Amino acid sequence: MDDWKTRTKLIHSGIRRSQYGEVAEAIFLTQGFVYDSAEQAEARFLEAGPDEFIYARYGNPTVRMFEDRIAALEGAEDAFAAASGMAAVNGALTSMLKAGDHVVSARALFGSCLYILEEVLARYGVEVTFVDGTDLDQWKKAINKNTKAVFFETMSNPTLEVVDLPAVAKLAHRVGAKVIVDNVFATPVFSRALELGADVVVYSATKHIDGQGRALGGVILGTKEFIRKTVEPYMKHTGGSMSPFTAWVMLKGLETLDLRVRAQAASAQAMAEALQWDARLERVIYPGLEQHPQHVLATEMMEKPGTVLSIDIKGGQEAAFRFLNALKIMVISNNLGDAKSIVTHPATTTHQRLPDDQKAALGISPGLVRISLGIEDTEDLIADVKQALDAV
Numbered sequence: 001m002d003d004w005k006t007r008t009k010l011i012h013s014g015i016r017r018s019q020y021g022e023v024a025e026a027i028f029l030t031q032g033f034v035y036d037s038a039e040q041a042e043a044r045f046l047e048a049g050p051d052e053f054i055y056a057r058y059g060n061p062t063v064r065m066f067e068d069r070i071a072a073l074e075g076a077e078d079a080f081a082a083a084s085g086m087a088a089v090n091g092a093l094t095s096m097l098k099a100g101d102h103v104v105s106a107r108a109l110f111g112s113c114l115y116i117l118e119e120v121l122a123r124y125g126v127e128v129t130f131v132d133g134t135d136l137d138q139w140k141k142a143i144n145k146n147t148k149a150v151f152f153e154t155m156s157n158p159t160l161e162v163v164d165l166p167a168v169a170k171l172a173h174r175v176g177a178k179v180i181v182d183n184v185f186a187t188p189v190f191s192r193a194l195e196l197g198a199d200v201v202v203y204s205a206t207k208h209i210d211g212q213g214r215a216l217g218g219v220i221l222g223t224k225e226f227i228r229k230t231v232e233p234y235m236k237h238t239g240g241s242m243s244p245f246t247a248w249v250m251l252k253g254l255e256t257l258d259l260r261v262r263a264q265a266a267s268a269q270a271m272a273e274a275l276q277w278d279a280r281l282e283r284v285i286y287p288g289l290e291q292h293p294q295h296v297l298a299t300e301m302m303e304k305p306g307t308v309l310s311i312d313i314k315g316g317q318e319a320a321f322r323f324l325n326a327l328k329i330m331v332i333s334n335n336l337g338d339a340k341s342i343v344t345h346p347a348t349t350t351h352q353r354l355p356d357d358q359k360a361a362l363g364i365s366p367g368l369v370r371i372s373l374g375i376e377d378t379e380d381l382i383a384d385v386k387q388a389l390d391a392v
Ligand SMILES: Cc1ncc(COP(=O)(O)O)c(C=O)c1O
Pocket: 084, 085, 086, 087, 089, 110, 112, 113, 153, 157, 182, 184, 185, 204, 205, 206, 207, 216, 217, 218
């Protein structure tokens, strides 16, 4: 099974069939499990075997199938499925940190990730130093003997900055710090974050893994020791576990993940190329374009540079809003990785909370629009964007 290719793993890894031999994965929609005897209950609480479950917050056969399948895809020893991407980010960080620890994080983060690092961890006595993720000197200066973890999005939301994962991992590992990455934009199909030096990889499964806008979910991947000894006790006792129904939705999502993500990335590349010299745009941000500052690094780190691009429209917010309102196929929303193409105006939605100077420092300008490519026809999508730019 270890030598199966991605698309085979995505269909068959982790399958657990019941006595009925069902083809599609069964949904074990149950909060708990009965024991044959009081002695069996006692023994299971002491140590549950691989096919023994206690309570859905601790684990469930459908959830375990999802964990085993995504772990096989990622090449991780184990995984813990979470109720949302944010439950996964919070679980990965909070389960391993304590007051007095030090964390170094990239500054360019999704708003809720920033909230955990800036507000939650600080409130519990964890010191956090923020750096420009693309500047290795800043990482070098900030990481010290007390640093327990470094955290960053391998490709940042929404400005698609690529962090040099192998180089940052080398600096972190020198002081024994864990490298925890949010790998949503790189996707589990194109990125091998563990091979590049990450110790822990986190995904919002709400994005490409479901990929059809149905459910919230997340997952934390790492060594068996870290997942079962550090993450699991924290998650199962604080309530951030994935529901069995969500796990079933995510299993179905995984079956088509590779096909969808490759189609989306091909459209992203085609759209970036079609728009890169458009005079109505200040810039087109996509790591697959040679003009992207980390194009070479992105090519080394990922098989393809993702399914999202950002454009900065001349004329600021007014022009950006006119563009959004003129689109006929793409929908205005704030998710990404969906089968439907989605456009977002980060400055007034996902990153609204940030003060203007911070937005400016992160490149979240008033004209910036994030485009998450869906699986519609590429030519139709490019035509939709061009007619909306004409309307601006
Ligand atoms: C980079 C990144 N990390 C984490 C999340 C949080 O995921 P979720 O909405 O599933 O909690 C998101 C999106 O919302 C995201 O874009």
